Amino acid sequence: MKSFVYIITDRNRKNLHVGMCSDLLKTIKFYSEMPTLFFDSANQLNxxxxxxxxxxxxxxxxxxxxxxxxxxxxxxxxxxxxxxxxIDLTAGLNYESGIRVRPSVYGRPSIQPTRRAVAL
Known part of the structure; x- marks a missing residue:
């Protein structure tokens, strides 16, 4: 099973937090949902x-x-x-995970040929 070792920081790069997980996107989401888990709101790891x-x-x-x-x-x-x-690498991870998701059949617009008026 694949695992990740990561470093996450705050907006001022004051704190560097090293972590390990098996699902990186889930872990990043956890950090965003619990902003004051490790530090106060000014030093939020995001x-x-x-x-x-x-x-x-x-x-x-x-x-x-x-x-x-x-x-x-x-x-x-x-x-x-x-x-x-x-730069924050989360955006690239979200993009890559979106590529792997198969699009829903119901969510796509139907493809119909366009009709043109015929001049006589």
Whole structure:
């Protein structure tokens, strides 16, 4: 089963929180639903700036423990290697998950040929 090791931060990049989960979108949604779980509202963790997808849970746990011991400078260097502008990666994840969802037959507009008036 795939697992993720991620780093999430607040809007000012003051706090870097390292975590591990099996469903990244669900975890990000949890952070948005519980904004003051770890910090007050000014330091709300809401920007996913780094994540790794790892194949096994044992490897993910080892990587999580390794990244958790990193200093702030090491974490920042790791983030900047893949996300130089520290943009929120959640939008890309939402987009990718939307591609995998099969569209509903009832939600699509019907395709009908357009009729043109014939000039005589």
């Amino acid at each position: 920007r996913l700036v780094y994540f790794e997808e790892i194949n096994t849970e044992e490897q993910a746990m080892a990587r999580f423990q390794q990244v958790s011991t990193f200093t702030r400078m090491q974490k920042e260097k790791m983030i900047r290697q893949v996300n130089t502008d520290w």
